[in-house]
Amino acid sequence: MALLRPPNSAGETPKPQIPQYPPLTLVAPEHVARHTPCTLHNSILPPELACRLFHTMLHLSRDWKRNKWWLFDRVVESPHRTSFYIRRDVNEGNDMREAAQYWYNGRQTDAPAQFPEPMEEACRIIERVVNEEMRKRERFPLEWGGYPVKDGEEPVLWRANVAASNCYEGGKESVGFHSDQLTYLGPYPTIASLSLGVNRIFRLREVIPTDEKEKRSARTFNVPLRHNSLIIMHASTQEVFKHCVPAQNTIDVFRPPYPPPQDLGDPEELAKLSEASNARINITFRFYRPDFRAQTTPRCRCDVPCILRPDMKNRYEDLPPSNSRDNNTEGASSSSSAKGAGRRSMVAKYWWTCYAGAQNDGQGCGFWKVMDVTAEGRGPFVGDIASMYTPSSK
Numbered sequence: 001m002a003l004l005r006p007p008n009s010a011g012e013t014p015k016p017q018i019p020q021y022p023p024l025t026l027v028a029p030e031h032v033a034r035h036t037p038c039t040l041h042n043s044i045l046p047p048e049l050a051c052r053l054f055h056t057m058l059h060l061s062r063d064w065k066r067n068k069w070w071l072f073d074r075v076v077e078s079p080h081r082t083s084f085y086i087r088r089d090v091n092e093g094n095d096m097r098e099a100a101q102y103w104y105n106g107r108q109t110d111a112p113a114q115f116p117e118p119m120e121e122a123c124r125i126i127e128r129v130v131n132e133e134m135r136k137r138e139r140f141p142l143e144w145g146g147y148p149v150k151d152g153e154e155p156v157l158w159r160a161n162v163a164a165s166n167c168y169e170g171g172k173e174s175v176g177f178h179s180d181q182l183t184y185l186g187p188y189p190t191i192a193s194l195s196l197g198v199n200r201i202f203r204l205r206e207v208i209p210t211d212e213k214e215k216r217s218a219r220t221f222n223v224p225l226r227h228n229s230l231i232i233m234h235a236s237t238q239e240v241f242k243h244c245v246p247a248q249n250t251i252d253v254f255r256p257p258y259p260p261p262q263d264l265g266d267p268e269e270l271a272k273l274s275e276a277s278n279a280r281i282n283i284t285f286r287f288y289r290p291d292f293r294a295q296t297t298p299r300c301r302c303d304v305p306c307i308l309r310p311d312m313k314n315r316y317e318d319l320p321p322s323n324s325r326d327n328n329t330e331g332a333s334s335s336s337s338a339k340g341a342g343r344r345s346m347v348a349k350y351w352w353t354c355y356a357g358a359q360n361d362g363q364g365c366g367f368w369k370v371m372d373v374t375a376e377g378r379g380p381f382v383g384d385i386a387s388m389y390t391p392s393s394k
C-alpha cells in the first residue's frame with residue numbers, strides 16, 4: 001500500500017496555512033494605539049519651539065557621526081548620523097560617559113554634550129505628556145518603581161535623563177529593523193520619540209515567539225511621522241516589536257515655517273538652514289534607570305560591559321496573557337489601547353551578552369548569562385519581584 005501513497009503524504013501532516021496580512025498604514029492616533037503598544041501625538045510642541053529645535057539640531061548635526069561596528073567579518077556603517085545628549089542635573093551617580101560610549105557601539109567618545117536649550121524646553125513638555133499617558137496604562141511588574149509618590153501630587157513615573165538624536169538626510173538614509181538595547185534602560189522601558197522636519201515612515205513589526213510561528217504571522221505597521229509629532233514607545237514595545245525607518249524612494253520637502261535663530265551661525269549657515277529641507281531629525285528621550293547605571297553592567301570575559309537584550313523569540317508566558325493576541329486583525333479590541341496592544345508576555349527573560357565583537361575586529365568571547373534581578377540587586381520595580389521573576393524556573 002505504501003507504494004500507492006501520493007508523493008507528499010509520507011506520514012507528514014501538511015502544514016496549516018497561516019493567514020498573512022498585508023502591511024497596514026496607521027495614520028490616526030487611535031489606530032496606532034489599537035494595533036501597537038505605542039501612542040501617537042501630533043503637534044506636540046508649540047510650532048515656534050518645534051521649528052527652533054529643528055534648526056538647532058540640524059545645525060548641530062553637521063558634527064554628528066555614523067555609527068560603525070563589526071558584523072561577522074566586516075565593518076558596517078549606520079545609514080544615518082547620530083548623537084547622544086545628557087540632561088543637566090538629573091544624572092548624579094551615573095557614569096554617563098560610559099553610557100554614551102555605548103550609544104556609539106563601544107567607540108571611545110568625548111564627554112557627551114548636554115541638552116541644548118530648546119531640547120530642554122521640549123523635554124519638559126514631553127515629560128508631562130508621557131506621564132499622563134503612562135498613568136492611563138496598566139504597568140508591567142519589571143518597570144521602574146522608584147519614584148516616591150508625594151501626597152496630593154500626581155505621581156511622576158518617568159523622567160528623561162538622556163536623549164539620542166538621529167539625522168536622516170534624504171529618503172535613502174534609514175535605520176534597519178531593531179529593538180533598542182536595554183543595557184541602561186532596563187526592562188519594559190518607555191521611550192518618547194520626537195520627529196522634526198520631513199515626514200518619514202516609522203515601521204513596526206512584531207517578533208513572533210518560536211512556539212507560535214506555526215500558528216500566526218506578524219503584521220507590518222507603517223506609521224507616517226509628521227513634523228512635530230511624538231510617538232511614545234510604551235513598555236513592551238522593545239520586548240515584542242522591532243522598529244525601523246525604511247529608505248523611501250520619494251519624500252516631501254519640509255519648509256521651515258520660522259526663520260532660524262540668528263545665533264546659530266554665520267549668514268551662509270543661516271541661509272542654508274532657511275531653505276526647504278529633505279532632512280528628518282529624530283530625538284528619542286530616554287530614562288536611564290539608576291538601578292541599571294553603568295557601574296552595575298556585568299562585564300564579559302573580554303572585560304567589556306555586556307549588552308542587555310530581551311529574549312524576543314522565546315517570550316515567557318508565566319502570567320495570563322492580557323487582551324490583544326489578535327492585534328493582526330482590523331477589529332482588535334479597542335480596550336487594548338489603554339492597556340497596551342501587543343501585550344501578552346508579562347514576564348520576559350533577558351540576556352546579558354558579550355558586546356566586544358562590535359568593536360574588536362568582530363571577535364567577542366561568546367559570554368552570556370540570564371539577567372537575575374534579585375541576585376543583581378536591581379529595583380525597586382513596579383511589581384513584587386520575589387513572586388514574579390525566577391530566571392532559573394524555565
Ligand SMILES: O=C(O)CCC(=O)C(=O)O
Nearest residue numbers: 166180193202245282284
Ligand atoms: O528615527 C526614528 O524614528 C527611530 C530611531 C531609533 O529607532 C533609534 O534611535 O533607536
Ligand SMILES: [Fe+2]
Nearest residue numbers: 178179180243
Ligand atoms: Fe530604536
